[in-house]
Amino acid sequence: MTDIIRDLETLRSRVRAWKHAGETVAVVPTMGALHFGHLSLVEAAKTGADRVIVTIFVNPKQFNNPDDLAKYPRTEEADAKLLAPLGIDVIFAPAAAAVYPVGFATTVSVAGVSQGLCGADRPGHFDGVATIVCKLFMMTGAELAYFGEKDFQQLMVVRQMVRDLAIAVDVIGCATVRGPDGLALSSRNKHLAADDLKIAPQLYARMCKASNQLRRGVDVAEVLAEVRADLLQDGFSAVDYLELRRASDLQPMPVCDGPARLLAAAWLGGVRLIDNIAV
Numbered sequence: 001m002t003d004i005i006r007d008l009e010t011l012r013s014r015v016r017a018w019k020h021a022g023e024t025v026a027v028v029p030t031m032g033a034l035h036f037g038h039l040s041l042v043e044a045a046k047t048g049a050d051r052v053i054v055t056i057f058v059n060p061k062q063f064n065n066p067d068d069l070a071k072y073p074r075t076e077e078a079d080a081k082l083l084a085p086l087g088i089d090v091i092f093a094p095a096a097a098a099v100y101p102v103g104f105a106t107t108v109s110v111a112g113v114s115q116g117l118c119g120a121d122r123p124g125h126f127d128g129v130a131t132i133v134c135k136l137f138m139m140t141g142a143e144l145a146y147f148g149e150k151d152f153q154q155l156m157v158v159r160q161m162v163r164d165l166a167i168a169v170d171v172i173g174c175a176t177v178r179g180p181d182g183l184a185l186s187s188r189n190k191h192l193a194a195d196d197l198k199i200a201p202q203l204y205a206r207m208c209k210a211s212n213q214l215r216r217g218v219d220v221a222e223v224l225a226e227v228r229a230d231l232l233q234d235g236f237s238a239v240d241y242l243e244l245r246r247a248s249d250l251q252p253m254p255v256c257d258g259p260a261r262l263l264a265a266a267w268l269g270g271v272r273l274i275d276n277i278a279v
């Protein structure tokens with residue numbers, strides 16, 4: 001089984017020894033509840049660096065709803081079992097009190113890309129993400145960091161933070177892993193009822209159809225309105241957002257005249273699903 005390290009001193013001395021030997025170090029930040037999407041990040045990290053640290057930390061600062069935080073699955077033992085065959089070097093799983101000791105007073109806030117989309121529905125969420133990711137970069141000293149494109153806005157927030165603060169980390173975005181039906185893998189999928197699991201892939205299917213229409217030059221507002229209506233017809237209870245944004249900086253794109261990203265969040269049976277695709 002992989003070593004689980006909980007304290008910063010042990011982690012730092014391990015990383016120091018690796019770097020002293022000229023080895024490169026990658027981090028894959030996670031909140032646990034690992035699935036094949038996470039494992040694909042770990043595999044990418046394994047090919048990109050000599051040493052791989054997977055962090056498991058359910059970050060209280062990125063939950064704006066205390067119920068969500070309480071309900072978040074904590075499955076460290078199962079996570080360690082899933083990671084074992086991949087041969088990573090360390091699982092770093094610090095306690096909350098070690099990451100945010102009494103008196104912790106710093107917030108990393110990334111303007112612009114944090115606004116709108118998930119930032120609108122989850123106030124403070126991206127400040128929590130930027131703060132913990134910045135701290136995990138500092139704690140691990142990793143030179144490479146792997147994130148899934150599934151959380152595209154999060155990836156953009158991290159990239160912007162790294163640029164702005166000149167953090168010496170190469171951020172690598174990895175393609176979303178999907179089931180055979182197209183549904184993006186997510187730890188939330190396990191909360192879907194059997195009937196809803198049949199409906200859920202429609203989110204990706206409708207987005208793909210929209211992407212084709214947008215590529216053909218169909219009016220953006222028209223396409224988005226149609227997809228929203230279709231999703232509600234399919235059985236989704238609400239669409240939090242469905243937007244076309246510029247791929248480079250997530251600025252709104254009323255006209256599809258360059259590389260874009262179609263991003264969506266929709267509710268199905270009390271579960272909020274998100275997805276995004278390139279256009």
Ligand code: PAF
Pocket residue numbers: 029030031057059062129132133151154
């Ligand atoms: O994507 C996640 O699981 C989390 O937002 C992250 C990046 C591990 C920060 O807590």
